[in-house]
Amino acid sequence: MSIRSISPPPPSTESVGPPQERVSLAVQEAVAPGAIAVKQAASHHSRRPRLRGLGFLPPVLLGVALIAAWQLLVQTGTVSEFLLPYPADVLRSFWQSLTTDSLLSFTQTTLIESLAGCALGAAVALPLGYAIAHSRLAARAIQPYLAASQALPAIALAPLIALWLGYDLLPVIVLCALIVFFPMVITTVLGLRTLDRDVTDAARTEGAGWWALLRSIEFPLALPSILAGVRTSITLSITGAVVGEFVVGGHGLGELLLVDFNAADSAGVFATLLMLGLLAAVLYGLVRLIERRCSYVEA
Secondary structure, eight states: OOSTTOOOOOOOGGGSSOHHHHHHHHHHHHHHHHHHHHHHHHHHHHTSOOOGGGTTHHHHHHHHHHHHHHHHHHHTTSSOTTTSOOHHHHHHHHHHHHHTTHHHHHHHHHHHHHHHHHHHHHHHHHHHHHHHHHOHHHHHHHHHHHHHHTTSOHHHHHHHHHHHHOSSHHHHHHHHHHHHHHHHHHHHHHHHHTSOHHHHHHHHHTTOOHHHHIIIIIHHHHHHHHHHHHHHHHHHHHHHHHHHHHHTOOSSHHHHHHHHHHTTOHHHHHHHHHHHHHHHHHHHHHHHHHHHHHSOOOO
16 A cells, blocks of 8 residues: 555544634534524525515505594594594694604603613613523522512502602613513523523533623524513613603603693693604614614624
């Protein structure tokens, strides 16, 4: 046999490169089949004919149908105009409040309260969800109290929070944080517990610590569930801000609702409700856009 016909064995990948590179290789080998399947599905989906320009039609048609039914109920006398004003009167009141800048100033206050409360809730909920997902002891100790906290209505907690923290933005922000806290914890735990064990086990085998595992694997893969919780919570935080302004006071849309209600201005009440709905829809859409951009990692 010729010496040239004997080729040396290929070098082992276990001894090549530093530990960080070996962790990356192990993770890539573990997720490669799933990544290929996702790319194939995305490629197949991109080949479908999509009518992007007609995507706005379903909500527009549904809105027109609802407004037509609303107009018909009032015009036929089925519902009193005092209880349900005409859509044109609501739009007129909405435009007047918007152009006088009063509606925008109230909306700004409510927006600050809801976003600050959502951020405060996330700052507590995300680490707590991580602890529950990784520790059975923490899960057994904390979960009963999480479930019990949902039996306490926000409108009953608001006066207590006001007594403890005073009558300002802070108690409303804390109330918003309490409302968004539970869904954020649940979705974080769900996202971390449903990860592919092959991926995390491969990283641990190659020497990945808890921080490298969280930063490079667990957080990116659990991000869709986490953002779904944020998407739900950011709309709930607006409700918390309005409830807090009802009880604690303030200068947001909740106070404007009380002013219009006490003045028997049904068109003004519906105009404020319209602004609340628009605010929730915009925030929901923004988080949904972030979710679409951040939840899929290209290899």
